[in-house]
Amino acid sequence: MADAPLMVVDGAGVITGWSRAAERRFGPATADALGRRLMDVLANDTRRVRRGDEMPPGLRLEPLAGEGWAVWSTEASAGSGTGGDVVEAALLDVMFTQARVRVHVLDPELRILRISDPYTDPDPAETERLRGRPFHEVCAFDEPDRVESFVREVLRTGVPGIERLFRTAAGDVPGGHRALSMTAFRLQEGHGARQSEDGRVLGVAVSMVDVSAQIRHRGRDAALAAVRDTVGRTLDVDATCRDLVEALVPGYADVAVVEVVDDVLRGETPEPGPLDLHVPLRRAAYGGSNPAAHPVGDVRAVVPGTPYQRALSDMRVRVLPLADATWTDADAARAGAIRNFGAHTLLVAPLTVRGAVLGLVSLYRCGDSEPFDEGDVPVVAAMASRAALGIDNARRYVHEYTIASALQRRLLPQHAAPQPAVETDHLLLPGGDAGHWFDTIALSGARTALAIGEVAERGIHAATTMGQLRTVVHALAALDLEPDELLARLYDTAARLAAERTQLPRSGPLHQEPLAASCAYAVYDPFTETCTIASAGHPAPLVVEPDGAAFVVGLPVGPPLGTAERAPVAAVPVQLREGSLLVLHSSALRGHAQPTSGALRQALVPTDRPMRDLCDAVAYALPDIPELRGSALLLARTHAMPEDRYAAWELPYDKTAPATARRLTSRTLADWHLEGDTGDATELIVSELVTNAVRYGSPPLKLRLILDRGLTCEIRDSSTTAPYMKYAGAVDEGGRGLFIISQLASLWGTRFASEGKTVWSEQTIPGKKKRAGS
Template sequence: MDAQSSGDAGLTLDAGGAFTVGGLGAVLIEGLLSQSLVDLVVLDTDLRIVQAELRVPGPVKLSAEAIVGYRFTEVMEFTDPAREVTVSRAVLTSGTPALDRLVGVYVAGELRIHSVSIFRLEDPGGRVIGLARTRVDVTEREKARDRLALLSTVRERVGRTLDIATTCQELVDTVTLRTTELTGAPEVVGSQTVRFADIAGVELVEGVVRGDDPPIAPVDPHVALRHVASVGSTAYMEAHPLCEVRALPGETSYGLVLSDREARLLTLTPDALWSTETRASTEALIADQAHSLILAPLSVHGAVLGLLYFCRRGGAEPFDDEDVVLASEMAAHVALCIDNARRYTRERVVATTMQRRALPREPVAQTAVATAYLNLPGRRAGYWFDTIALPGARIALVVGDVAGKGVQAATAMGQLRTVVQTLAALDLDPEELMERLDDTVTYLDQERAALPHSDPVQREALRACCVYAVFDPIAGTCTICRADHPGPVIAHPDGRIESPDIPEGPPLGSTDKSQFATCTFEASENTVFALQTGSLLSDDEIAWGVLSSELRHPERPLRDLADAIVHALPEHHRPNAALLLARASSFPEDSVRTWDLPSRFEAASTARDLARGQLAEWGFGPETSFSAEVIVGELVTNAVRYGAPPVRLRIIRDRGLTYEVYDSSSAAPHLRHAGPTDEGGRGLFIVSQMTDQWGARFTDQGKIIWAEQGLEASV
């Protein structure tokens, strides 16, 4: 037929059906074909090749002239030829070019990736006459892009927590992702989606998992490694389960990697069973069609943390040297993350150990109060709880929390717990105790601020919160003071649940120096108090709902009640927190006696007679009775001489014998060491020598001087 011109493009379809170019089109086509790695194939509307310029080596075995007349899918081995036909026909129909498509092509059995663009060809009259397909081999470019994407993803996803096991699992999950999940780009058309590894795992030096310092390379040839994470092969996991510990002899490839800290690329064959220790696991890999293995060391600052292993199996392309470089770069990042997690683990172990040693082992047995506590451990080590026996059969319930984490929080917690116990021994009122505790926190905070600027603790202000409750079973009351801490939840015997309105004080150590206030209310028999750290109530609605529901049955044993509260919390809402439960009961009436005394010096004689008679009624012998008479006589004498009426004597039989003398004066007594010629001043000294402890506490109307005599010491 007659030749037709395409105008400026210079495209001509001659009578023989061949395309020729001229003018500007010739320049463009010639420039395109001058690129040594660009193929150009021209197809007719039946997708048969009418002209070709082949520059890409390998995909087409025949010459450009020999393939004319063939369909293009007949001369190249596409991974999905039907897809290529569909796309080509779509371009013929719509005229919309398909640009830079990634297409898989097999060359001598090896998968190559080509960038293919397809354009529709029209004659000057607008009639569709065929397609032009260009092809560029971009296999190495795509591999490099995938490697960079994987390394970027590893750096982004691995090490997001300070948990060693989680960090290792993040790595093995990431390296076994498909390429398209890493890059977000369209996958190669028709190809098997590529993964960096089909099987991956991490083995760490046993001590590193516990937070110990890693050994310096070269390591002992029999160092024990723990299998921490693995994915991709059930057979391998059965042969070498997670958490299994094994030693890898130095003459094996595993041992050499740990010694010289150099990654290795190995081919897995049946005779690649390097030692007895690795035989079963290697056989499992080979049985799972694994054929290519990379071992990469985990090393930081010359110390060895463990190693990574990556395997490819089945029809996957074997690893190459570039993959070894990538594995080493990933290992360097993971090693740093694991080392950070190891340091944190060690600090957390130290902190939690300090906290565990500081917290009470068992509840203190009390006559009128039953207690139980539950410690929900976690990463925070700054909270504490306590039950403290006070004179007069009373008991103090304490829950506190220091802001922050780690060793510093645990250290501050131990200091504050000791301070609370010391102040409680002074028998201070709750609000006064809280004031002095606040002064202590302020002082410790100033010590922190005076540290060198290089010390990170210097930049962490010390803040704490606390709730302090004193239950008096004889009076049937409970007095509570709190500093930026949630108050207790109270379950009454009739099933009523309430959270009393207790004035909230400022955080301990803050610049807000508002006064602390207390709230006193009746605590009838079988009332249950639930004190908890604030973290338990981080979600008020959930925690309040659980506490309210479970405390409606306060008659259950306290241990069962505490367990039920924890089990009722949603699994995702089980913070590390403390829960302290206390059940009030009445004090035995026959174990306490109270007498009003005259405000005259003969009151001491009367008090001695009363004490002697009461102890005889309780069955105590002469020695105990003699000690009681001396103690009571001296206390009453001081009250009459230096105090103010009325004077009242109370004797309590509990863990020991407690003697209390009340008078309405607020003057505090002082222990004196009288000289040889002094006629007086030995009263309180005698009391201190004959009792386990003595002290004074103040009331709104006066003071009480008390002394405790242990029963064992009095027998």
């Protein structure tokens, strides 16, 4: 049977439609046939055999749905009867009844002439019902104007439109929205080679193939690729969760929520196995509409009887439709949030690594988005695995960073020790894991040592090296060495530490990493108001004077510690005015320590504010950039030694010197209200020190008493011979002087200078604490 009637007649028998097949069979052209009576045309049919027949052989009359009748051919071919026409008719039958391609044949006005739908069984009545309706009404596209423009362009130009993607609206195809690949060809008079551009345009044939599955597959692959490319690039748990949300919303999900076990955010190791119901989850990232209703940082416990709890219990990904969900009563708050953003499907996946649960990912699709299905489960499982690995790496870094930071801070001075003529405070910028360290060390003679350094390593190894170097500096400072002499010995220690690293296993983390560190060491003497500074690879300090003038100390900087290069280190004395600020800082702050326009100088003026306020001002003035995180600053405001806190005399270099020293000491201690046991012990110490100096030293002989952290007695002479303690026998008449001093004083020692030596002792005054480092 032909695919279209030969002709169409109205109720009065007048021809209202005429086909090319009718022209070939009956002769008249369309223009001549339209309007004529059917019986007049049939009267000339050569195939009519009896005049009384109502219809010639091979023709059939059928009523139309509206008014009128259709005349159909009952022969194998409605055309010329050639084999080619039969094949074409058979091909059309196959295309419209068996091919898995949706085909629409449209007239020039884009009305349906014929339709096939591979998703439904052939229904001639349905096809007949749709015939004549506009194309955009039959196919409810999301963008009907765009589709019609595409088809009309093909109709106008004759250029086929190949595989254009369009989406159909809900209700057109079972299952919701589908992606259709549309191909359109113009239909003209003529067959094959006989078709010409001058042929009459008959309409357009539009074929549509459902590519929803391919589109979904490509979307899943693209989302998984985005997660693999962007998630896990940083060692920050929050940033990793945000990257996951940004990779999924809005391309793959309409709303995404990432929740992480609260302890994981602090770097703690999660327990293996399912998550306990009482373990809180913190919302680490959110993506989608109305973020204010779902603030990041909220903490909640998982509610039993919900898919979230089930996913954390069996550690499996699951997809759930949200319409008429029975579990919403168990978690009314979460159900209300879901209703607010109109979600219809939930896909929930646990974040697990090595059998431990780190958190939970909840993905929602809302509105007219295509629901999640089981095909999304393995893809989201792979996404969750990738995200969990990134979160675990970040957690391990946080764990190590927390340990390193705690260790580093424990190795630093916890409180600024009071000094007699120096006010000190420090600033350690938050973040970073480098080994920046500083120290304030009380020295004999009311002097103060200031040290700052940094280690080029990171983490635990930086804290370990920092602790080693800081301990060595403390030990060398106790020897009363000059800054250049102390750094020279520190070079030797660093060289030994570097050599020890070469003996470590080759697989160890420190074997291939050479030791690299720097240190600046300064000693301030309040009697001369002079600060002597030396540096081993560390920036020179900044000095800010009371009037706001500033300068960087002209300091020759030696090579860094741990390097093979060795050069003499020079110490530079700097005269400091009363109330000047000495600023020792990490190398990262070098660019902000300019004497005119640097942030340090600007923040430290005026200089007479409390030290804590000055440190805070520097912290506020410095930019929050990664390069400065973890940097250290040691601030010292210098003063002259108060005159009422010390007394100094030059003694005669003869046998009367001990008696004179005892008399002067007794009178001074009375002025300081230090009589009694302290006074008696001090007089004995002074007598022994002066006696030794007269016996073994060289003139001139000077005595100085200092009242600061304790009571210090100093005897200075021009000899460089160092006294040492020896234990006298029971019948020996001498040799007990230094032993007596060591019993009466808390500390004692010898300090050398170019003009001789100073032997000193320090006593703890009742009611005062011993100085730091003692």
